[in-house]
Structure formats: structure tokens, C-alpha cells
Amino acid sequence: MAFQLYDTASRQIQPLVPVQPGRVSIYHCGLTVQGPPHIGHIRKEVVFDVLRRWLERSGFTVTIVANVTDIDDKILVKGVEQGRPWFAVAYENERALHAAYEVLGCIPPTYEPRATGVVPEMIEMMQTLIERGHAYAAEDGSGDVYFDVRSWPSYGELSNQRIDDMQAAEDAPPEGKRDARDFALWKGHKAGDPESASWPTPWGRGRPGWHLECSAMASKFLGEEFDIHGGGLDLRFPHHENELAQSRAAGQQFARLWMHNAMLNLAGSKMSKSVGNTLLVSEVVKRVRPIDLRYYLAASHYRSIVEFSEESLAEAATAFQRIEGFVRRAAELSGPGDLGEVSAAFAEAMDDDLSVPAALATLQATIGEGNKLLGDGDSEALRGVLASVRSMLDVLGLDPLSPTWDRGGDDAAYAQVIDSLVGGLLEQRQEARATKDFATADRVRDQLTAAGIEIEDTPQGARWSVKGDN
RNA sequence: GGUGGGUUGGCCGAGAGGCGAGGCAACGGACUGCAAAUCCGUUUACACGGGUUCAAAUCCCGUACCCACCUCCA
Known part of the structure; x- marks a missing residue:
């Protein structure tokens, strides 16, 4: 079976047909760095890390781009609150994100551009959209630039909504919009905002709105058509809908497949900074081994909601330690060896929309066989089983013998x-x-x-x- | 009001018309001086009410409840 993936746009499982044979280009939305990452954020990183590892194992050359949105309303507010420049807030949280990648063994993206680094590309894109009649500078002289949703008939195609069915945003001030659903490509500079948070444009000084940075980065780093666009399910609308509209309206093909991971819930609702029910990665890894946390996040299917609980986290740790126990005991008897081939059943499961739970079931079966060989002391046969088990674990980023998990220092x-x-x-x-x-x-x-x-x-x-x- | 997803055994978690995924826990057995680890075995399911079918956890209709999005969000 060739690799196939559930595509949010068509709401169907679709085969992956790369734009360039043998290469897969992936864009996924990183963070708006207004705070340090919580374990819901890092679930998304783990999901896309597993995707990348599996595609690479399948022989593809993978290019993966994740953005860092380093300017937005909340970052500016936090800068004021904390009495320091907004970019200090953004940078600190960007570093916290990188620390979280590293502690959980996520391979960094191929490129990780910042929103503030693609301002010229955003301006070009706005000019194109205005020329084509899909965007306009606000008529109130605010310097805002809006996307004209009524000018784009397929607006709503990603989230399967019609403009007229959408609830009018209660908090949307009328400003200079032609339609309440028009969204800001660019925000004009306001009195009181720091000068450092504005850039010159043909429409006056201002700063990026949300959405446009991702369209600009995706085409800059991956081209006008690329294979997979990903992110958390909560980004499907408005963020991804708006990205799709503006990129297509600018004449690009944009993403072939849309992949969204489900949320991680705590106490019945989405882990979210605004609700306040967050568990920071940096805190959780103080009491749970990072590899156990990664197993917990990776073990359920990416499209299933994970209802966080200490009990299920502890259970995941137990389950993983059984796996790890086999690897360590087998390595003591027959040597660590090299990574081998994954089993056919494992490959089939991973090819089928990244069915990690099914893949883990086959891994468990292989480990059962391995434990019998361990009991027999058959180190020759064991070597092959261990190589296969380690290779399957490596696809999930969970090989206990990988140097990733060495805790350096004096250990x-x-x-x-x-x-x-x-x-x-x-x-x-x-x-x-x-x-x-x-x-x-x-x-x-x-x-x-x-x-x-x-x-x-x-x-x-x-x-x-x-x-x-x- | 609109859109998408969900409800599976003590717990976690797959599956998507016939054959009980898997894990954790529990219990029994093997191994052990006793344990631990491991292996073998056993037990408990598909929210509710209808319908289609030779056959439904799976398809259809209805009901209840949950989550996400429609506003900043991974």
C-alpha cells in the first residue's frame, strides 16, 4: 500500500501523490510565540515528527517547514506587561519551543522562518491580491489591508462552510471592512504601538495580520504547490481557510493535502492558554521521563482527542517500559546491533493514515516473540528481532538506545x-x-x-x- | 443557528457488515529458594430507541450526551 492520509479539505482518505516524485514537502503551523509550549502544542510536533520519520523511512526526501509567528497582538501586550521589548518575549518563547522539541526528541524542521522575516514577501502578496481584486486597503485610512471574502467564491471550502451561515463575529469592529468576515492581511500602525513593531508599506506603516505570514512562507520555501499542509484542528478555521483563500486568490495551487491533528484536552476542554488549563512541557518533564511522555503523545491516533489524565499518562509509561525493558535486555544479550526492517504489518498500518495504534499492536506481537527468544537465550535469532523492534521504535522516535535520550553530563x-x-x-x-x-x-x-x-x-x-x- | 468529529469491556485504546486489535489492571498456571521480569491461559464491550440485512459495534433514521470550529488558539 502506498502512503495515504485523511485530507481535511475533501474529508476523505487520499493517496499522497507528491508534486515532485520521491520528495515530500510539508508545511505545518508552528507557534505564535506568546508563551512557552504546553503538552498540547508538543503533541502536534510529535505527530508531524512521526509523519516525517515515516516518510523518510519510506524513501522520500522530506522538506518540512514550520513557521514561528513572532508578532501578534498578544506578544505586543505581553511586552508592555513585562516591561521589555515585544521581540524579547517572542524570542524567549521561541527558545522554549526549541527546548521542548529537543527534550522530546523531535527533529527540528528543515526551515523555521519567522513572520517578521518575510515582510517583503507579504507586501508583494498583498499587491498581487489587490491587483486581482481580492483585497483592499481599508477606506478609513487606518492602514489596514483586508481580504475581500465575497470576491472569492470558494471561500469556506476547507471548513465546508458558507459565508452566509457563519456567525458574525461579535467582537469584530466594523472598521473599514466591506464585509464583517473580511480578515486582516495587514494591520495599520496604531498610536501607542511600539515603532519597532511596524514596517513601511505602500499603505502606510503597519504590521502583519495573522494568516498572511504562512502563505508567504509556504510559497517562498516550498513553492506555489506543495504536498501537505498541517496543524492543529483548531486552526482549520479561520487560519487555514484564510491561508488557502489568499494563496489561491493570488494564483497559487497551494497544498495538495490538509492534515489536522486533534486536540489534547484537560478537564474536558482543549488545553489552551486562554482557558488556563495548560501543562507546560518544561514542567511535565520534571516528573515524567521525556521518552514516556513522547510515547503517551505518540501512541494514540493523531485524529483522536486525547483526554489528558495522570492515570493514562502513568499507564502509558508502564506500557512503554515493557517495550523498553525488552530492548535493553535483548541488547545486553546480543548487543545493540543496527536498525533493521520494520514488519510488513507495521508498514501497512503506518501507510494507512499513520495508524500508530495498529502499528503498536504489531510491535507488541514482535516483542512477545522476542521475549520468548530471550527466555531461550537464542541470541542469534534475537538479534534480528531486536533490529526490527528498534527500527519500528525509531519511526516513532522512541528507540530507547538512541543517543537522543542520553542525559549527558555526569550520568x-x-x-x-x-x-x-x-x-x-x-x-x-x-x-x-x-x-x-x-x-x-x-x-x-x-x-x-x-x-x-x-x-x-x-x-x-x-x-x-x-x-x-x- | 451553521460545520466537523465522537460515545467500545474495571481503565486506556484500535476496528468499520460475518472471524473478539493491542496494552494496563485482575485472576489462574509455568519459571523462581521466594520475588521480579517473561511466557501460557481466563474474565468483562460496542450510548439509547427503531430499521435494513441470512448476518450490524460497523449501514440507515431518530434521541441523548460530549468535544472542536464559526472570536486569539497546536
Whole structure:
């Protein structure tokens, strides 16, 4: 089966037919950097990271562009609140986003342009839209530039809405709009806004509206037609609808497929800064291992809502640790080896709209086989199974042996010291067991357990691990 | 009011006309000095009411509830 994906625009599963054979171009909406990322934001990064890894594994050369929208109303407000330049706020949060990518093992995008870096391209695009009769400078002299939705008959095609059915935005001031649904391509400079947040245009000084930056970046970095446009489902309207309208109205083909990931809910509603029910990535990884968090985010289907709970997160960690336990024990017996081939069932599941849950079911079956070989001590056959398991995990960004998860610093040195100390105790325990002095043997084990170290007896002798860490 | 998605066993989570995905938990067995880990086995399902069909969790109609979007949002 060739790779196919649920396309939001046609509301159907569609085959991926790349513009250029062998290459896949993907644009997905990054963040408006008004705050540090929460785990809902990073769910989206994990989803697109898995997509990228799978396409690359399938032999495609993938170019992936994600924007950083580094100017908007809220960033300006925060700058004022915090008594520092708006760009300091944006930059700090951009760095927090990068830290979150890294801690969860997401490969950075190929290019990650900033909205403020494509202002000339946005101006050109507005000129094109005005020439073609799809945009206009506000008649009130505000310097705003609007897209004229009534001039574009297919407006609403992405979210399957008709303009006349749309609820008129309550908070939309009439301003200089011809229609209440017209959206701002560009916002004229207002008294009180910092000078640094404005750029010269043929219509006066001003700053980008939301939406236009993505159209400008997508065509600049991927061309006028590209393969997949993605983002969170909450961006489908108005953001993606507006991007599609302005790019098509400017004469571009734009995205072939639209891929939207479902939300991560907390306490019944979408995790969102405005609701205040957020869990920051930087906080969660203090109490949950990043690889366990990644498994939690990656394990459910990308189009299913994930209802966050501590219980389901803990359960995901347990499930992953079973997988990881196999990998570590197998690697101890037969060596880590190299990545192998994924199973045919795994490939079929991933090709079918990125069906990670089905892919994980086949992975579990492979691990079951591997555990039997481990019990038999068949290190030769085990090597092949381990290579396959690691390769499947690698597609999900979850190979426990990947250097991604090495926690640098002094860890390696400490591990040697601990191994030597624990090794001595295990020898004592083994001597006691040999003379059937089980009271002493158990006392040693209890002592280690109390220190957070788990002991497993295997045919190759005792192995130890830090609790919850395999 | 409009648009899209959902409701599956104690829990998480797939599937989309016939064959009980998978995981976690529980219980039984094997292994073990005892454990742990692992393996084998067992148990509990498709929101509700109609309909179509030889056959429905799956298709159709209706009802209830939930989520998202229509306003800043991954």
C-alpha cells in the first residue's frame, strides 16, 4: 500500500501523490510565540515528527517547514506587561519551543522562518491580491489591508462552510471592512504601538495580520504547490481557510493535502492558554521521563482527542517500559546491533493514515516473540528481532538506545560508579544464595529495593535497573 | 443557528457488515529458594430507541450526551 492520509479539505482518505516524485514537502503551523509550549502544542510536533520519520523511512526526501509567528497582538501586550521589548518575549518563547522539541526528541524542521522575516514577501502578496481584486486597503485610512471574502467564491471550502451561515463575529469592529468576515492581511500602525513593531508599506506603516505570514512562507520555501499542509484542528478555521483563500486568490495551487491533528484536552476542554488549563512541557518533564511522555503523545491516533489524565499518562509509561525493558535486555544479550526492517504489518498500518495504534499492536506481537527468544537465550535469532523492534521504535522516535535520550553530563560516570557498587552487593547476594542463606540474600535485595534499584534474576545472572527506568 | 468529529469491556485504546486489535489492571498456571521480569491461559464491550440485512459495534433514521470550529488558539 502506498502512503495515504485523511485530507481535511475533501474529508476523505487520499493517496499522497507528491508534486515532485520521491520528495515530500510539508508545511505545518508552528507557534505564535506568546508563551512557552504546553503538552498540547508538543503533541502536534510529535505527530508531524512521526509523519516525517515515516516518510523518510519510506524513501522520500522530506522538506518540512514550520513557521514561528513572532508578532501578534498578544506578544505586543505581553511586552508592555513585562516591561521589555515585544521581540524579547517572542524570542524567549521561541527558545522554549526549541527546548521542548529537543527534550522530546523531535527533529527540528528543515526551515523555521519567522513572520517578521518575510515582510517583503507579504507586501508583494498583498499587491498581487489587490491587483486581482481580492483585497483592499481599508477606506478609513487606518492602514489596514483586508481580504475581500465575497470576491472569492470558494471561500469556506476547507471548513465546508458558507459565508452566509457563519456567525458574525461579535467582537469584530466594523472598521473599514466591506464585509464583517473580511480578515486582516495587514494591520495599520496604531498610536501607542511600539515603532519597532511596524514596517513601511505602500499603505502606510503597519504590521502583519495573522494568516498572511504562512502563505508567504509556504510559497517562498516550498513553492506555489506543495504536498501537505498541517496543524492543529483548531486552526482549520479561520487560519487555514484564510491561508488557502489568499494563496489561491493570488494564483497559487497551494497544498495538495490538509492534515489536522486533534486536540489534547484537560478537564474536558482543549488545553489552551486562554482557558488556563495548560501543562507546560518544561514542567511535565520534571516528573515524567521525556521518552514516556513522547510515547503517551505518540501512541494514540493523531485524529483522536486525547483526554489528558495522570492515570493514562502513568499507564502509558508502564506500557512503554515493557517495550523498553525488552530492548535493553535483548541488547545486553546480543548487543545493540543496527536498525533493521520494520514488519510488513507495521508498514501497512503506518501507510494507512499513520495508524500508530495498529502499528503498536504489531510491535507488541514482535516483542512477545522476542521475549520468548530471550527466555531461550537464542541470541542469534534475537538479534534480528531486536533490529526490527528498534527500527519500528525509531519511526516513532522512541528507540530507547538512541543517543537522543542520553542525559549527558555526569550520568555516564555515575552509572559506572553505581554499577560497581551494586555489582559488589549482587555478588554477596549470589554467595548467600549459593549457600541457601536466603535471609541474607533477601536482605541485600531489600536494601537495593529501598534505594530504588530493582533486581531481576536472569539465566545470565542478576541484572539491576533504577526503578521506572529499566 | 451553521460545520466537523465522537460515545467500545474495571481503565486506556484500535476496528468499520460475518472471524473478539493491542496494552494496563485482575485472576489462574509455568519459571523462581521466594520475588521480579517473561511466557501460557481466563474474565468483562460496542450510548439509547427503531430499521435494513441470512448476518450490524460497523449501514440507515431518530434521541441523548460530549468535544472542536464559526472570536486569539497546536
